[in-house]
Amino acid sequence: MRESKAIIERTRRIGPNWQHLALAVEDTALAQIAPGQSLLVRATDSRDPYLRENWVPVGFDPEVNVLQIEHPINRHYGAGDAVSVIGPIGLGFEIMPGANHLLLIAQDYPPTRLIFLMMQAIENGLAVTLVLTGIASRYPIAALPPVVEVVHSEEIVAWPGNKEMLQWAHQVFVITSPVFAEERYRAVQELARDARQALPDRFLSGIFDLTIPCGTGACQACMVRTRQNDGLVCLSGPAFDLAKLKRS
Amino acid sequence: MRESKAIIERTRRIGPNWQHLALAVEDTALAQIAPGQSLLVRATDSRDPYLRENWVPVGFDPEVNVLQIEHPINRHYGAGDAVSVIGPIGLGFEIMPGANHLLLIAQDYPPTRLIFLMMQAIENGLAVTLVLTGIASRYPIAALPPVVEVVHSEEIVAWPGNKEMLQWAHQVFVITSPVFAEERYRAVQELARDARQALPDRFLSGIFDLTIPCGTGACQACMVRTRQNDGLVCLSGPAFDLAKLKRS
Amino acid sequence: MRGDPITQGQRKGKYMIEITRAGKYSLIIDNPVMIATGMAGFDATAYRDLIDLEKLGAVVTAGISWRARGPAYGPRVVPIGGGFLLHTGLPNPGARNVIKKYSRQWSKSSMPMIAHVISTTYEDVVRCAEALEGSGGVVGIELGLRDDVLPDELTASLDAVREGSQLPILLKLPLHSAVDLWEIAEQSGADALVVAAPPRGTDRDPISGQLVGGRLYGPWLKPQVLRIVGQIAELATIPVIACGGIHTPDDARDYIGAGARAVQIDSLTWVNPGMVEVIARNLGGLELTRAVGALGDEWEPGLGKTQVMQRDQGRSAPPPASPPPQLPELPPRDEDQTAPTDPTNDL
Amino acid sequence: MRGDPITQGQRKGKYMIEITRAGKYSLIIDNPVMIATGMAGFDATAYRDLIDLEKLGAVVTAGISWRARGPAYGPRVVPIGGGFLLHTGLPNPGARNVIKKYSRQWSKSSMPMIAHVISTTYEDVVRCAEALEGSGGVVGIELGLRDDVLPDELTASLDAVREGSQLPILLKLPLHSAVDLWEIAEQSGADALVVAAPPRGTDRDPISGQLVGGRLYGPWLKPQVLRIVGQIAELATIPVIACGGIHTPDDARDYIGAGARAVQIDSLTWVNPGMVEVIARNLGGLELTRAVGALGDEWEPGLGKTQVMQRDQGRSAPPPASPPPQLPELPPRDEDQTAPTDPTNDL
């Protein structure tokens, strides 16, 4: 992990609340960035916000070393702005060998963390279904490739056809608000147990979108309560096998 | 004094360190703003900087309610940015009746506070000489009207021809760093006393460019040590008759 | 002092909040939001056109001493990260001159004025309190202390104010020693505790390069003060008034939730005066008696009552904050459990 | 402890700064800049590619207790105005596991590691100190305390560390009580005072809506801590190490100027790690002995020695800061008056 400079080359509004930033990175190590990993960015000389922001790539163009970043429109960035980048943060999502059907679920939470994975999976010929529940239903899907099946649901945990989908899926990634992660991830596990005989290891991964103060494993503020109390989102996250979490 | 909105309509670089912002004001009371007065501006939602900035007009176009603000290039402003304005702060400079020759002196300090006065004086047919000493020599004068006589000096307090100028001037405005104001304003008084028989009241005004936390007279942080200890820059400044100051 | 804040009816058709000890030294205001000392001058008229002062519960004057005080030498304002350092020297023309100049305005104003008395010598504080009570314009005295005040000095200063006047006394405690001093203050006759005076600090003025000592202000004061307000309000038997870094209605509500009877707004008054009014309007609706249908903590401008109710019912509660394993922290105060009884609930 | 910082020669061709009591418990480092506890994990290797660790004087580990501790429940980071609140619960796998995992790395590193010991029970602190000394990897122990620690607890914790080990003990004092506790700490055998641990506060997590209590970090800590460092360093007879809100080389120099022997960098490590190295490089040039031609306080990257001299001679001095009329404030420490004696002066 290194600190380097990057330049915002373009900004594009993709919906009422979301923008995409084309970020030209100088550190070629970032060319290896994988779905799941993110960047710690300081985009201003100001001390407000004080902590670095966690920027999530949704795409990468290796020809020109440009990352697509999805960011809420709570701030305006100008083309040409230089930012300081620390990264990559965390591990890439691990797709099990032979997993051809991916089920991605954004439970009442923006699916941003799932988009890069979705794009790469499609490129590699996998079948992908994206489930958007609760407020995630409002996420602008116009920009997504038509080959993705998108399912909307008002209800937060379950969705129409969830049983069948959990049956055919080879691997599932879920994201929800960290505030409700424990109860909601448990509910998804219940759904899956109801739907199928066995839950193989790594079948269900939950993404923990916690605030990342340091990104280096130093502060331990991003620890997820695994059986060993050793899961740091910034080092071994953001996705954790739901079967390995500690239950309170 | 009121709080109102204003829009930055245009930004223009006038030198390596200075920009002009065209500020469209919504509060028509600000159309009366006079040379010497300024605005307390919050230009960002961020809390850095925390205190409002003190913006100094250098011109005003009453037809369109647009103020020209002179601002160091330590921050970039975008056309269309809305800012919150409290003002006007302070009193306008008082020109004595019959004063036809103005001498404006920026001692090792940006002359920004003098420019609006200079422009109005010229418009009203007064003769104006602008003396720029020390670092003020680097101020970009290309944008100034050619009718102004500009004198440069390496030396901070005195300048070539100071005696003559202090003799013919009907009124003098001096600005310098608040850190050195006491000693430097005293030195200018000495120069003036050497140059002429009598120093009429209000002949020499010193400008105190202090930080203005409140702008309302509430905090008393901008108090200048006058004989009565009652001179608040934000209410009765920024210019004070040098004859009325307390000497330590 | 937590729970059962006293509301004895309504004045001007609004709420009544007793911000000092009940009885002889009771002081009642109708909105829990005040402006803190030093923020609005000696009579607040400077903010007439920036804030609707009628919406405020009270304003505390700038510091007043018996003898005149001049301004501090050298730099007086230093920007610091997300805030500033202020060193004024507490200039004021002395109590008699302040009263001469402002007491008419105080009496005319329908908004209660509380005089902030600088604790200098015993005799001077006595005279200052006498003169202020005699002026007839102020409803209470807030006593300010040195940042490193000793318990004996605190007691002596309180005695001096009481010797000079029968006005309710609000004691403003320094941040760092508030937890150690509040009990002595309560026992020595303070009628309310103002928690806290901003801490003093030292930083370098970037313009002159000089080191400057002064009071520190900024939004980061709030979490420091909130913790201490919670600790003191838990135990004190006289009202606690919270002061420190309030910048939003939610900041003010957090203090009320921690047990403060009222709040004082500090530097927000300068950087965003309009927001002071918004906070007073918001907290003005804080019906501390929880009358039928009142929602203590759910007001947003533009949100109708029914919408509020609906939103409240639909919300899924976050899991309760569990205490950390071995590190006891003052638990957040339980929210008032009174259920809203408005019949529209059933719609 | 002001003045005459001890410099007993050079190690690795650099300076030597004694950051603890001279004698048996002396600890010498070669750069006055360290990283504070909790900021760089248990062995700092996470910052290997972000900071040239060789430039630092030392790194303090994250908190270590005898027994393992789990992470805090609920939200652990809350942004506050210009900073943040952090509530981790001080998770660590227990002293034996920490030592097993990191002591090889500690011994290998040429940068001194100081272990931060969490003051739990007497017995556990003794065992923890024993184990750490036995590991052979750390050069000293920094003892951390509860924010509301009582004098007796402080003394007992110091005793426990001393019973368990003969390593130099740095005691980290809480901000609010540092002025009251430093003397007891000095008398009870602390070998250095770290001023200060960040204050605790309470604020509302905007994501979950919950109140969270934790430590507060941000640049505004610096003026609060600088004042206290000045007060304590004036009187203490053991070295003072300053910690709080350092974000620039000038912040660090202000602490040294106030009498600190060394400094610890806190949250800057996370938000701008590159600057930590710049500060260490800058302060590395702070020749505390003021050798011939050395300029203690005038280093800027890219500025040659001769230019520095010229600039220094040409500068017109700002007027001295006059004390305010009646409010005595700790005067800024007199700058060392030793004139530079480099012959190039005369050019």
Ligand SMILES: Cc1cc2nc3c(=O)[nH]c(=O)nc-3n(C[C@H](O)[C@H](O)[C@H](O)COP(=O)(O)OP(=O)(O)OC[C@H]3O[C@@H](n4cnc5c(N)ncnc54)[C@H](O)[C@@H]3O)c2cc1C
């Ligand atoms: C059952 C019930 C429960 C209530 N609960 C709350 C509560 O929890 N919190 C609460 O604050 N109020 C609450 N209110 C409303 C409260 O009692 C006041 O009516 C309200 O705060 C406006 O007070 P005011 O005297 O300033 O109104 P007015 O003097 O009538 O002022 C009205 C004007 O001020 C504006 N205004 C009002 N409030 C605000 C604001 N917050 N921000 C900006 N502009 C504003 C309005 O747009 C309007 O233009 C409640 C009212 C009822 C009937």
Ligand SMILES: Cc1cc2nc3c(=O)[nH]c(=O)nc-3n(C[C@H](O)[C@H](O)[C@H](O)COP(=O)(O)OP(=O)(O)OC[C@H]3O[C@@H](n4cnc5c(N)ncnc54)[C@H](O)[C@@H]3O)c2cc1C
């Ligand atoms: C008479 C004299 C007085 C001095 N006074 C001071 C003083 O007051 N303060 C002081 O800091 N140093 C001072 N120095 C220099 C100091 O002794 C060190 O040489 C200097 O800090 C670099 O140390 P280093 O070991 O990191 O250098 P090296 O390991 O040799 O590092 C050199 C590299 O680091 C870069 N670098 C060095 N310093 C910095 C910096 N501050 N910021 C960013 N990059 C840097 C250089 O560009 C270069 O690439 C003085 C030197 C002399 C001879």
Ligand SMILES: Cc1cc2nc3c(=O)[nH]c(=O)nc-3n(C[C@H](O)[C@H](O)[C@H](O)COP(=O)(O)O)c2cc1C
């Ligand atoms: C004798 C004495 C009395 C003081 N009384 C007050 C006071 O009433 N209110 C207050 O805010 N500060 C008071 N202070 C002092 C604070 O510690 C600080 O000096 C004061 O806030 C001055 O603020 P300044 O930094 O703007 O000069 C007093 C200080 C002294 C020495």
Ligand SMILES: Cc1cc2nc3c(=O)[nH]c(=O)nc-3n(C[C@H](O)[C@H](O)[C@H](O)COP(=O)(O)O)c2cc1C
């Ligand atoms: C028994 C006990 C020992 C403590 N020791 C330390 C310590 O060694 N270092 C420290 O930073 N905080 C220590 N603290 C506590 C602080 O007050 C605070 O709880 C600690 O910094 C935990 O940080 P957190 O807010 O991240 O959970 C201790 C608290 C307790 C109850």
Ligand code: FES
């Ligand atoms: S963000 Fe600090 S340990 Fe993960």
Ligand code: FES
């Ligand atoms: S700026 Fe506050 S009184 Fe002038």
